[in-house]
Amino acid sequence: MGDDDAAWVRPRGRAWGNEAQRAVLHAIAEDVARRTEHKVVAIEALRSDGFLEFVAIAGDEAAREEMLGKASPLALDHILTLGVDLDGWRHIPNERLDETTRTFLDQYGHKPDVPASGLPNGWDPDDQLVRLLENDEGELRALIYLDEPLSGLRPTPETVAAINAEAGVMLEAVVSIVERELYGEQVRMVAQARRAIESVRPGLGEEQFLAEVSRAMVEAMAVDTVDVISEATEVPELEDERRHVSELMRRQWRRRGHLVVEREHTWGRGEDAIETPPSLTRIMDTHSLGSGLLVPIGAGEEYLGTLAMGRAIGEPRWTTSEIVAATTVAGDLARLVLESRLMERERALNAELRGVADYRRDMVFTLAHELRNPVSVLWTHLELLADEADPELRDESVHAMDRAARRIEDMIEDLMALATADDPERSTPRTRVDFSALVRESCQFQATTAGLSGVELEVDVTDDLLIVGEVAGLQRLVTNLLSNALKYTLSGGAVRVTLAPERHEQRDGVLLTCADTGVGIAPGDLESVFKPFYRSARPEARRRPGTGLGLAITERVVSGHHGRIGVESVLGEGSTFSVWLPLAPPDAPRGAA
Known part of the structure; x- marks a missing residue:
C-alpha cells in the first residue's frame, strides 16, 4: 500500500465457506464478545486467493450489514508496525495511525458512530485491538477484532491476559473451522473429480481425452459446466479475444493463480478486479451462467490449457475451498494431458515406423519388378548369342541388351538422385x-x-x-x-x-x-x-x-x-x-x- 494507490478496488466478496460455517463463527464471535466484555467482535478469514473476508460480525448491526462478506487485501503492515504487542494481541492507538492507513481503513473497514469515552486511558473509536490467528505451523488463518470495550478503557497487560484466559479456546476453534473449510471441502471435491477422471477410458488422444473428462466431471461435481480446454481447442465464442484470454491464463499459470469470472468483473489471485472480457460474457450468456472459475493447467514453465467450471445464474459463489480443489484437480489434469501427448507421439512414431517399413517393402518389391524385365532381356539374349550364328540376329540381340542395360542404368541414376534429394544431412x-x-x-x-x-x-x-x-x-x-x-x-x-x-x-x-x-x-x-x-x-x-x-x-x-x-x-x-x-x-x- 503506497501513496500512489489513488483508487481502491474491493476484491470479490462472499467467497468463503457456507452458511452453516458462517453461523458457527457468528456464534463464536458473540460468545467471545460476552466473555471478553466487548460490544463488537469481528472475524476475518483468510481465503486461498490471498484476500481476507469478514465472515462474522457480532454486536453491531450496521457494521454487519455493511461489512459481512466483504473482502480486503492481506495488508498487515499497519498492524505489525503501528500496533503495540500485548500478549499476542496488537493494540493500534488512534494517535499512531498515519494518513495512508486511515485511507485504507476507511475503504475496507468500519468506524462505529460513537464518541470517545473521555476517560483517562479511554478507548477511541479509531482504536483497534486485533489478533492474528495462526495454526500450529505458524500459518495465518484468520484475524479477530475486539471493539468498544464495555469498560471504555484501552487494553492493559492485565485485561489482555484475562481476554486470553476467557477466549483462548474460542480462538483455537476459529482456526480449526477455517482450516476445516479449507481442507474438508477441498478433499471432497478433489475425490469427486478424481473418480470422474478415473472413469475415462485410457488410451485416448489429447482432445478426445479432454472432452471425455469434461463430461465425466460435470456429472460428478456440483457445477453446471466443466470444460477442459487445451491451447489447440477451438472455442468459437472466444476466437475474437483468444490471444487476450490466453495471455491472462498464462499470467495466472506463472503466478500459480486462477480467475473468478462474473458478468461485470473478473478477479485473479491477489489481484484487483478487471472488467470481464466480452468474449467470456458471451460464453456465460450462451450457457446461462452466472459465474465461472478458470484455473490454468500447466507443467513447469509450460502452460497447457485451462480447467473452466461454470455455475448457473443464482447459484452460490465460488468458495476458497472450491478454488483450492480445482487447482489440485488442474495439477492432476496436467499430468494426464502430458501422458496423452506422449501416447499420441508414440502412436505417431509407430505409424511413421510402419510407414517406413511399408515404404521399404514396396520399394524393394517395385525395384525387383522393374529390374526383372531388363534382366530377363539380358539373359534371354545372352542365351541367343551363345547359339546364334546369323550376324544380323546377333546384332539385334546386342541392341536389345544395350537398351536393357541403359534402362537399368537410368533406374540406378534416378535411385541415386532420389536418395540424394531425400538425405536431410x-x-x-x-x-x-x-x-x-x-x-x-x-x-x-x-x-x-x-x-x-x-x-x-x-x-x-x-x-x-x-x-x-x-x-x-x-x-x-x-x-x-x-x-x-x-x-x-x-x-x-x-x-x-x-x-x-x-x-x-x-x-x-x-x-x-x-x-x-x-x-x-x-x-x-x-x-x-x-x-x-x-x-x-x-x-x-x-x-x-x-x-x-x-x-x-x-x-x-x-x-x-x-x-x-x-x-x-x-x-x-x-x-x-x-x-x-x-x-x-x-x-x-x-x-x-
Missing part, C-alpha cells in the same frame, strides 16, 4: 543461379526431341530471374518436367514452358509452368504422381518407358529449395505442372549465371 553448395538462363538451356536441349516427336515446344521466359539453389538439382527439376511432358504428348500436340515473377504468401519468387496437350492424368492418379515408382495403370501411360521416379525426384528438389509444386490435369486433354521458388535475396552468394 546432405550439404550441397547453394549459390545464386540465373534460373531464366537454366530454363532456356534445358528447353533448347529438349528441342530436338520435341521436333523428332512432332511436338511443338513453346518457351516464354522472363529474363534475369535469380534464385538461390543447387544447379544440378534445378537442372534435373526442369529436365524431368519437360521430358515428362514431351513423353506423354502425341505428335501434333504442344508443350508450353513459362517462367515469370510471382508473389506467394508475401514472398517474392518465380513461377515455372510446364503445360502439355498430352494424354492427361486420371483424377484418381493425381494424388500419387509424386510417389516413388508410381506408374498409372492406364495403357496409354504404361506404353511410355520410365522408372516412376522422375516426379518424386522433382518434388523433393522443389521442397529442398523451400518451394511448392502442384499439378492440374484433365484426362485426354493434358496436364500443367507449376513450380514456385523464392527469389534470391540481394546478399546471396554468386554462382551459376
